[in-house]
Each structure stands twice: as structure tokens, then as C-alpha cells.
Amino acid sequence: MATEQERLAKIQSTYKTIRRSVPAHVTIVLACKKRHPDEVRAVIEAGATDLGQNYVQEAESIIEALGDQAAGARWHMIGPLQKNKINKALRLFDVVQTVSSPKQAREIQKRAAVMGKLLSVCIEVNIGAESAKSGVTPERDDVVALAREIAPMENLRLEGLMTMGPFFEDPEAIRPYFRKTREIFDHIRSLGEPGTDLSVLSMGMSDSYEVAIEEGSTMVRLGTIVFGPRPA
Ligand SMILES: *Cc1c(COP(=O)(O)O)cnc(C)c1O
Numbered sequence: 204m205a206t207e208q209e210r211l212a213k214i215q216s217t218y219k220t221i222r223r224s225v226p227a228h229v230t231i232v233l234a235c236k237k238r239h240p241d242e243v244r245a246v247i248e249a250g251a252t253d254l255g256q257n258y259v260q261e262a263e264s265i266i267e268a269l270g271d272q273a274a275g276a277r278w279h280m281i282g283p284l285q286k287n288k289i290n291k292a293l294r295l296f297d298v299v300q301t302v303s304s305p306k307q308a309r310e311i312q313k314r315a316a317v318m319g320k321l322l323s324v325c326i327e328v329n330i331g332a333e334s335a336k337s338g339v340t341p342e343r344d345d346v347v348a349l350a351r352e353i354a355p356m357e358n359l360r361l362e363g364l365m366t367m368g369p370f371f372e373d374p375e376a377i378r379p380y381f382r383k384t385r386e387i388f389d390h391i392r393s394l395g396e397p398g399t400d401l402s403v404l405s406m407g408m409s410d411s412y413e414v415a416i417e418e419g420s421t422m423v424r425l426g427t428i429v430f431g432p433r434p435a
Contacts, residue, residue: 215249234426240268257282283337300325300365303338305352315358323362330380331369354398363403374411381418
């Protein structure tokens with residue numbers, strides 16, 4: 204039976220091993236939903252720079268618990284952002300990866316303007332058109348339209364696209380979905396319009412990040428593979 208200290212050391216060495224194996228241009232966002240602040244502190248001490256959270260409330264308690272250590276990291280909202288949580292999210296997060304409608308973008312812009320905050324955002328694409336997942340529909344023109352809405356917003360900086368993709372046992376099966384997301388990403392870049400010079404393609408999780416990187420991902424979101432199975 205490993206001690207708690209050994210368990211945290213294992214998380215650190217796993218993170219470092221994965222960091223070394225992933226190309227340097229690919230950002231690793233550690234998905235820390237349901238993790239104890241000690242586990243999050245451990246990855247920060249191991250060199251993690253970017254942390255993801257699905258829930259505003261959880262992000263708040265972890266960030267409070269970590270104090271200055273949290274302040275040195277970049278925090279990404281990777282879960283759906285409810286309207287009534289926007290103000291709190293703006294205080295906690297540097298990036299919201301899950302913008303999925305013009306209406307939501309306008310709400311975030313309005314509140315960011317009041318706070319005088321410049322927020323980085325990604326458009327979440329529901330590339331599998333799954334009813335249980337959020338994000339803009341995978342029609343290329345719908346994603347372009349949302350990018351054009353966000354581009355002129357003063358307090359939002361559109362950095363890229365994010366997708367989850369459908370879950371498959373076989374990670375190869377998700378490849379066409381990542382490829383399609385990449386094509387939309389390239390298309391928007393090719394338009395060369397102001398404010399849409401995308402640099403972030405956030406796709407790939409523990410079971411699919413290698414395939415995602417092969418398909419052009421520049422940002423992977425990893426939880427289980429670093430921290431171990433999530434507590435129920
Ligand atoms: C939980 C989560 C991840 C990480 O999932 P793992 O399979 O644990 O790596 C990535 N992205 C989002 C949006 C998540 O909610």
C-alpha cells in the first residue's frame with residue numbers, strides 16, 4: 204500500500220514522463236475535476252503550467268486552497284459555462300474553452316467589459332453532433348459564423364477551437380472527428396480575417412491524445428492518465 208506521499212510522487216513522475224513524450228509545441232492542460240488540491244499542487248510543482256476545470260465552484264475552492272501556487276498557473280474552463288456563473292468564472296479563469304453560441308459570447312463579453320478583463324476563449328465544436336454534448340454544431344459555416352461574431356468583441360480574444368469528440372473504446376475510431384475539427388480550424392485560418400488568427404486546437408484526452416496530436420492538436424487535456432482513476 205503506497206503512502207499518500209508516494210502516490211503524489213507517482214503523479215509527478217507520470218506527468219513528467221508524459222510531458223517529455225509530447226511535442227514541445229503541444230500544451231498539456233491537466234484536467235483536475237474531482238481532484239484534491241494536494242494532487243493539483245503536486246502537478247504544479249512538477250512543472251504543470253495549465254490547469255482545466257469543469258466546474259466553477261470546484262475551481263474556486265482549489266484556487267483558494269493553492270493560493271500563490273494557483274496564481275502562477277493558467278486556468279482553463281473546460282466544462283459548459285452557465286450564465287449565472289459567468290462573473291465568478293471571469294474572476295477565476297484565464298481561458299474559457301467552451302464558448303458555444305453567439306448569445307453566450309455576448310453575455311461573456313458584456314460582463315468582461317464591466318470587469319475590464321481580457322479573456323481568451325475557444326469555440327467548442329460538438330464534432331460528433333451528439334445530443335448529450337455541448338458545443339456549436341459541426342457545420343463548418345456555423346463555426347465560421349460564431350468566430351466572426353466573437354472576432355470584434357473587445358474583451359474576448361479568440362484563440363482557437365476545442366472539441367471532445369465521441370467516446371470510443373478504440374482511440375483510432377475518433378481520428379476522423381479530430382481530422383474534421385482540424386479542417387474547420389484550417390479553414391477559418393485560411394480566411395485570414397482579423398481576430399480569427401487561431402493558434403489553439405484543443406483536442407485529445409487520456410485515451411486519445413496521441414491520435415489527436417497526429418491530427419494536429421496543439422493542446423491536450425489530460426486527467427486520468429496522470430492522476431489515476433477519478434473518484435466516484
Ligand atoms: C475530464 C475531462 C478531460 C480529461 O479526461 P481524462 O479522460 O480523464 O483524461 C478532458 N476534457 C474535458 C472537457 C473533460 O471534462
